[in-house]
Amino acid sequence: MSKLLNVSSSPHVRSSETTQSIMMDVAIAMIPAAAFGVFHFGFYALLVLLVTVAACVLSEYIFEKYMKKPITVRDMSAVVTGMILALNMPPEIPLWIPALGGVFAIIVVKQLYGGLGQNFMNPALAARCFLLISFAGKMTDFTSKKGSTFQFDGISSATPLATLKSGGVVDVPAMFTGNIAGTIGEVSVIALLLGAAYMLVKKVITIRIPAAYIITFVIFIVLFGGHGLDFNFIAAHLCGGGLIFGAFFMATDYVTSPITPRGQIAFGVLLGVLTGLFRLFGGSAEGVSYAIIISNILVPLIEKVTLPKAFGKEGK
Known part of the structure; x- marks a missing residue:
């Protein structure tokens, strides 16, 4: 009888999912894109991936050890950050650059704000933007090496x-x-969609943010791109510049995206508009990374506006 009268604080319904299981699913979902990248660009791309992940994991471990905080490397969040950052690197980037980015992502963007759940923007994307500003030449150099499937040795390709x-x-x-x-x-894009499908089936993410992002972006470039309903123009923008990668793997980050359904749709719309502005009217042909981190900063405002009213709350 005493068990029936036991009172505990919410939540009363608990999920079997943990941070580690969720992060593991995200890491698994990125394997097709990572594997294709290594196949396409060669062994050096694998080194970039391994070095970046190692830099993130070691940075988290050393920082938490030195600061006498609980060690959280087993939750896989540092691995996911390292994978996202590495997959955003050019295939021939000097290894010290993504390693530096990994340290920046974990210590500056994540740990100094309190660790997982406290960072105000996606650590991997913040690190990528930091590297783009600091090492613009290296970060936009797509010179291929021998063995690449799209270029001759030593020729730079846009x-x-x-x-x-x-x-x-x-x-x-x-x-x-x-x-x-x-x-x-x-x-x-095929490899990325395979990973996205895996996350949707596992219910790691919902379709709201990616769908709102992609639909808004398509409408924007149809209206302002100067090509109307040109399928090739639209498809090229959807397949290029990491838009699919950003929509499914980075914009859906739990910590830096809204938790309310309406907020997620508004977040996706904002991403689509910003990406369209950067691509069509900005100096760069890309824009996904900057669109996401700017939108990350606005998430508290989006959630404040879209937060549903409590049941039974009296009107004004």
Whole structure:
């Protein structure tokens, strides 16, 4: 009888999911894109991936050990941060640059704000933007090495979006399959969609943010892109610049995206508008990373506006 009268604080319904299981699913979902990137760009891309993940994990362990905080490397969040950052790197980037980015992501963006759940923007994307500002030349150098499937040895290649922005013609089927220049993880839309499908089936993410993001972006470029309903133009923008990677793997980050359904839709709409502005009217052909971290900063405001009223609350 005493058990029936036991009172405990909420939540009363608990999920079997843990931070570790969720992060493990996200890491598994990125394996197709990572594997294709290594196959496409060669063994050096694997080194970039391993070094970046190691830098993130070691940074978290050393910081927490030194600060006498609970060690949280087993929750896999540092691994996921390292994978996202590595997959956003050019395939021939000097290894010390993504390693530095990993340290910045974990210590500056994550740990100094209190650790997992307290960071106000996506650590991997913040680190990528930091590296883009600090080492613009290296971060936008897509010179291929021997063994690459899209270039001859030592020839620098522009990304498809850069070619499109300059008025050139791009090969959309090649962009979809991944036979293009770009960062390690963004090139194969097929591989990214496989990972996205896995996360949707496992209910790690919902479709609200990616769908609102992609639909808004398509409407924006149809209205302001100067090409109308040109399928090739729209498809090229969807397949290039890491938009699919950003929509499913980075914009859906639990910590830095809204928790309310309406807020998630508003967040996706904001992402679509910002990405369209950066791509069509900005100096760069990309824009996904900056769109996401700017939107991350506005999440508290979005949640404040879209938070549903408590049941039974009296009117004004």
